[in-house]
Amino acid sequence: MNDLDDLITDWLTLPDVALRLDLEVSRVHRLLEDGHLIAVRRGDPVVRMIPALLLTDDGVAPYLQGTVTLLRDGGFDDVExxxxxxTEDETLPGRPIDQLRSGQRGEVRRRAQALAL
Structure with missing residues (x-):
C-alpha cells in the first residue's frame, strides 16, 4: 500500500461514504459491487476504505464507473x-482522477483503453 499512501492522503470508511452520499451502508456496498466506487483494505484495524476524491459535492465522480470497467476488463486489480x-500524467494534464472529477472523460478513457489492450 506504500505507493497508494504516497498518492492518496484522504480516505473514507464505508460508513463515512454513506454519510456523505446520504445512503445506507448497504447501498455503498452495492456501488462497490457495481464498479461505481473502488475500495481497498487498509488501516489498523484493517477496513475497506475509499479515496475521498472519488466523491464530489454531487456524488460519485462522473465517468468513474466506465473507466473502472475498462481497466478491470484489462486485468487491473483495485490497487493498480x-x-x-x-498518478500524475503530464499528457492529460494532471491525474486521471482530476480529469474525471472535472467531467473530462475522453482522454482518460482513451488512455484506459490503450492500457487495457
Whole structure:
C-alpha cells in the first residue's frame, strides 16, 4: 500500500461514504459491487476504505464507473487501478482522477483503453 499512501492522503470508511452520499451502508456496498466506487483494505484495524476524491459535492465522480470497467476488463486489480487514477500524467494534464472529477472523460478513457489492450 506504500505507493497508494504516497498518492492518496484522504480516505473514507464505508460508513463515512454513506454519510456523505446520504445512503445506507448497504447501498455503498452495492456501488462497490457495481464498479461505481473502488475500495481497498487498509488501516489498523484493517477496513475497506475509499479515496475521498472519488466523491464530489454531487456524488460519485462522473465517468468513474466506465473507466473502472475498462481497466478491470484489462486485468487491473483495485490497487493498480487506484494507482493509475491518482498518478500524475503530464499528457492529460494532471491525474486521471482530476480529469474525471472535472467531467473530462475522453482522454482518460482513451488512455484506459490503450492500457487495457
Amino acid at each position: 487501478l487506484l494507482t493509475w487514477l491518482f
